[in-house]
Amino acid sequence: MSLRGVREDIARWAERGDPIAMATLIAVRRSAPLPPGARFAISAAGELSGSISSGCVEGDLHERLSALLGGGAPASVTYGITDEMAAGVGLSCGGEIDVLLDRYDPGDPVWHRLWQLQEAGAPGVLLTGAAPPTRSRQLLLEPDRSLGTLGSAALDRAARSRVDDWLGRSDARVVELVxxxxxxxxxxxxxxxxxxxxxxxxxxxxxxxCAMAHRTGFEVVVVDPRDAFLRPERFPDAASLDPRWPDEAMAALDLDPRTSVVILTHDEKLDEPALETALASRCGYIGLLGGGRTQRQRREALLARGLDEAACDRIHGPVGLRIGARSPAQIAVSILAQLVALDRAP
Structure with a gap:
């Protein structure tokens, strides 16, 4: 179960003053029931919440976490999930997992701020030391601030330098900062x-x-100054519709690394200001509809506006994967597939 999944329980335990210990799944090799980021927590009163392996190792984890609450030190443990254990939780093969064990301190400013960010729907990156020198240390990164420390100013700086990359993803992984x-x-x-x-x-x-992306988990904003096209009944799945000119509408948005921009107007009066605004932002993806001739024309226009070749190289054009798409729905599939593929890239 994810951190969000155990939050309600650990908040209740913390409110009544129960000491809490938590196990965090940080790495999976071969296969396992749950992905990195899964949590299993216990209270000193004997209550349990969450899961690391859907039952395979929770018994041993309970003993280790209880020992930690009794005065033990934060630790890490590796479990080899046998084929028999894995089959019992619905897997076709065994695997190996790494788990961090630590106490949960509800008074820690890092945890307090992380809960605030989640309640506000704001982005944040939580780093937890996974090697003995940094184990149990945590650093919380936001786009414009940091809280906590990994115990080394150099490591904190190395982490800070990668925050945009991490804010562009939604997964969990072990990384080597140096x-x-x-x-x-x-x-x-x-x-x-x-x-x-x-x-x-x-x-x-x-x-x-818009319809496909909404169903895939995207928050969709549709921009078009042409009133005849931008009608609410045509885009019931959009989070918002913006009738302003593309550069004005997009300048008002925080085009961060988790934002993708797809330009479908096929009209230079709209394409060019939209491209220029997108290229000046930190958005993670820029796609432009149109064949080779259109791509060349837009690129030449951008270069004439003062942009350089490296900036223009950020444009994916023609937009979408090359799957022979012809109809609007097929082209939409190719675009969405490219967005998903890039998001999943290592």
């Missing part, structure tokens, strides 16, 4: 709002893409 330095291993959890998709152009492709 290359070839196993003492710099940290467990990184990105807690981010749903990915956002800005569609410029209330076209038939935009209509199909």
């Amino acid at each position: 290359q070839d330095d196993p003492d710099s291993l940290v467990f990184v959890e990105s807690f981010v709002p749903p990915p956002r998709l800005v569609i410029v152009g209330a076209t038939p492709i935009g209509h199909a893409l």
